[in-house]
Amino acid sequence: MVDLSTSYMGLTLKNPIIVGSSGLTNSPDKIKEFEEKGAGAVVLKSIFEEQIRFDIHKTLEFEDTYNLSQEAFDYVKSTMKDNSVSHYMNLIREVKKNVSIPAIASINCFTMSEWISIAKDIEKAGADGLELNVFIMPGKLDISGAEHEKMYFEIIENIKKTVKIPVALKTGYYFSNIVHTLKQFSWRGIQALVLFNRFFTPDINLETMKLQVANVFSKPEEQYIPLRWIAMIAGDVRCDISASTGIHDAPAVIRQLLAGATTTQLCSTLYLHGADQIRIILEGLTQWMEAHKFNQISAFRGKMSVKAHENPVLYHRVQYLKHLSGME
Numbered sequence: 001m002v003d004l005s006t007s008y009m010g011l012t013l014k015n016p017i018i019v020g021s022s023g024l025t026n027s028p029d030k031i032k033e034f035e036e037k038g039a040g041a042v043v044l045k046s047i048f049e050e051q052i053r054f055d056i057h058k059t060l061e062f063e064d065t066y067n068l069s070q071e072a073f074d075y076v077k078s079t080m081k082d083n084s085v086s087h088y089m090n091l092i093r094e095v096k097k098n099v100s101i102p103a104i105a106s107i108n109c110f111t112m113s114e115w116i117s118i119a120k121d122i123e124k125a126g127a128d129g130l131e132l133n134v135f136i137m138p139g140k141l142d143i144s145g146a147e148h149e150k151m152y153f154e155i156i157e158n159i160k161k162t163v164k165i166p167v168a169l170k171t172g173y174y175f176s177n178i179v180h181t182l183k184q185f186s187w188r189g190i191q192a193l194v195l196f197n198r199f200f201t202p203d204i205n206l207e208t209m210k211l212q213v214a215n216v217f218s219k220p221e222e223q224y225i226p227l228r229w230i231a232m233i234a235g236d237v238r239c240d241i242s243a244s245t246g247i248h249d250a251p252a253v254i255r256q257l258l259a260g261a262t263t264t265q266l267c268s269t270l271y272l273h274g275a276d277q278i279r280i281i282l283e284g285l286t287q288w289m290e291a292h293k294f295n296q297i298s299a300f301r302g303k304m305s306v307k308a309h310e311n312p313v314l315y316h317r318v319q320y321l322k323h324l325s326g327m328e
């Protein structure tokens, strides 16, 4: 009988499958269903900094930064109306009342403002942890990489001073030396790094020559982005790692655990295939562990990380030398 339990951010999870922050986790009913299908934990839909400010017109000033389409702006606007801060605190309380798996709240922030007091409210409402969903667009010519990273450090340090519940940082991969930067983040007292968030991507419609939203949902091929970087930092960061992006099935979950992730977060696959996908993935994980005679996740977690593997050269390789030279 295999034991799928794992420790994440100091919380005990019955298995490493977390439902990622999204519209899937914005109601107690939906979360209850994920619990019934076997999820180990959920990350609630983020409360956005714009909501925290509760000032729709302020959002317009940030239009450049966000490059929002009309639809996206309307969405943010209606989300702001629907999901006020008190609504979010009620969500946490309701989830805690009805669901027994850990519920991690999520704040999307890009500056330091009222979210510090909101973080305290989140803790008071009973959230088991707090995921900081931080992405500061590296799109200004006059800001160096170091200055850019300093903004993240300030956010982490301030939030760590504010709450006692465990804190995770969910971020992207646009850093000049990502391995060094992730290590630096982990030294600032966070309990986990969530790698990576998947961002709104602009696309160009060739007929209308207007901007549109590129794929909202990830594709399984995207799993290799977190895989490489998780393998590179596992064992070298002072916190847990949760893999996110492109994890659609049991093999993808197993790969991330082998690379060194403590947990995996699912989103697109649940939108595309429904909550039952969790049960299917857990069955696949169990069967694989049985076939390889692993009784616990810790028996194989990180086995394929750069630190643990006897020949991790492929993680470092960036050019397809062999493949290119062999091609006509």
Ligand SMILES: Cc1cc2nc3c(=O)[nH]c(=O)nc-3n(C[C@H](O)[C@H](O)[C@H](O)COP(=O)(O)O)c2cc1C
Pocket (backbone or CB within 6 Å): 020, 021, 022, 023, 045, 046, 047, 106, 108, 133, 170, 196, 197, 198, 216, 217, 218, 219, 244, 245, 246, 247, 265, 266, 267, 268, 269
């Ligand atoms: C429709 C949708 C809404 C999302 N909303 C949030 C959010 O509110 N906060 C957040 O941190 N991530 C959000 N995400 C990102 C997901 O949590 C996840 O990190 C990303 O989709 C990559 O995982 P996936 O490949 O399993 O989809 C959202 C993703 C989707 C598709």
